[in-house]
Amino acid sequence: MPARLRFPMLRLTCAAVATAAALTTTAVQAGEVEVLHWWTSGGEAEAVGTLRDLLEQEGHSWKDFAVAGGAGDSAMTVLKSRAMSGNPPSAAQINGPEIQEWGELGLLGNLDDVAQEGNWDELLPDVVANMMKYDGHYVAVPVNVHRVNWLWANPEVLAAAGVEVPTSWDELFAAGEKLREAGYVPLAHGGQPWQDATTFETVVLSLGGADFYRNAFVELDEDTLKSETMIEALDTFKRLRELMDEGMPGRDWNLATKMVIDGQAAMQIMGDWAKGEFSAAGMKAGSDYVCAPVPGTDADFIFNIDSFAMFQLEDESAAEAQKTLARLILEPDFQESFNKIKGSIPARPDLDMGDFDSCAQRSMEDFKAAQANDTLVPSVAHRMAMRSDVQGAFFDIITNYFNDESMTAEQASERLAQAASLAF
Known part of the structure; x- marks a missing residue:
């Protein structure tokens, strides 16, 4: 994965920001929107195609700028390079606190008129x-809401090994032994930093609960990061390596999902974009595959909100196309068609979920319940919880710990606390 470009390198002077904003028009033709995103897997590409089609039906053109890479690290590196040269795209997939960071640079456009009309x-x-x-x-503008703390399972594989979907970590490890004996990989995984972090944050939530999770990853409280609960979470996280196969290093997330689809592996911990891969393979929720919250997180919801930020444009036709794109994203047609394919739930909870599958229906119910019960927490792995530079440091620590047999949980927790201290 390319080295990360930290946002401090983008702290442009006011004059440079103004220049960059003016230069954005040179990259955009009348009525055209260049859209940067990282949706390149089968289900993702199909889903984003629905937005392109709707925009073109309105008479505008879509210039696709897709950069592969599950959590968007590569896409953000490209975007920062483009922005530093004064040539950002019209719209870019930017999530969570990074929206604020880009706002501070003065490069983002104002969508208040579109928001008011809608x-x-x-x-x-x-x-x-x-x-x-x-x-x-x-x-x-938000595209969807993803739930990160999902466990996906192939029911035929579970049945062949005589196990059921686990509801605790002890059950998961016990099931893993039986699955190994039956010739299956218990837990499919891709050894990439963002995938490691995805698994780790679900373990922390499971063992610590929502308040502990927020203290650790949003408040960046050093005592919480060095606590016995965090050490227990780190121990449990590393133990999960026992359930994975030797081929996991560098594996893309969708290839790990395919292991579950093909019956090579029993389970995968991954956000509900994985459901898009099951759907693309013609599989049905509840029969061909099973979704369940990660053990111990039934009442909790780790969220990842995909969104498109709009950059300032001076060309009136291009700006109009950009506003049309923003409007279309929140209209029912796109929210329903996109999220059915992508595996996520609509960003607007007023829509009828009757035509969605059982996993999506449960996800919406759990989202609303978690919001009401204050157990809705932002994802670390997916740019929701902290600044990009702190997230990068956490990624390095988490994945190094996961892959280094000699590093202890105590050492990893100390390093997390040290990284957090640099954020202030």
């Missing part, structure tokens, strides 16, 4: 709407 403040939950704003103004 009644976004009424349609969107506060947790979603607040992430789309910088300095009180809409600068981005």
Whole structure:
């Protein structure tokens, strides 16, 4: 994975920001929107195609700028390079606190008129709407809400080994032994930093609960990061390597999902974008594959909100196409068609979920319940919880610990606390 380009390198002077904003028009033709995203797997590519089709039906053109890489690290590296040269795309997939970081640079456009016409403040939950704003103004539009803390399973494989979907870590490890004996990989995984972090954050939530999770990953409390609970989570996380195969280093997430689809592996811990791969393979939720919350997180919801931030444009035709794109993203047609393919749930909870599959229906129910019960927490692995530079440091520590037999949980927790201390 390419080396990360930290945001401090992008702290441009006011003059440079103004120049960069003016230069954005040179990259955009009339009525064209260049869209940067990292949706390149089968299910993802099909899903984003629905937005392209809707935009083109409105008479505008879509210039696709797809950069492969599951959590968007490669896409962000490319975007920062483009922005530093004064040539960002019209719209870019930017998530979580990074929207605020880009807002500080003065490069994002204002979507308040589109939001007012579409009644976004009424349609969107506060947790979603607040992430789309910088300095009180809409600068981005949400595409969906993903649940990260899902466990996916192939029921035929589980049955062949005589095990059921585990509801605790002890059950998961016990099932792993039987699955190994039956000739299956118990837990499919891709050895990439963001995938390691995805698994790790679900373990932390499971063992610590929502308040502990927020203290550790949002508040970056050093005592929490060095606590016995965090050490227990780190121990459990590393133990999960016993359930994985030797071919995991560098494996893309969708290839790990395919191991479950093909019956080579029994389970995978991954966000619900994995469901898009099951759907693309013609499989049905509840019969061909099973979704369940990661053990110990039934009442909790780790969220990842995909969103598109809009960059400033001077060309009126291009700006109009950009606003059309923003409007279309929150209209029911796109919200329903996109999220059925992508595996996520709509960003607006007022839509009828009757035509969605059972996993999506449960996800929406659990999202609303978690919001009401204050057990809704932002993903570390997917750019929701912390600044990009702190996230990068956490990624390095988590994946180094996971792959280094000599590093202890105590050492890893100390390093996490040290990384957190640099954030202030």
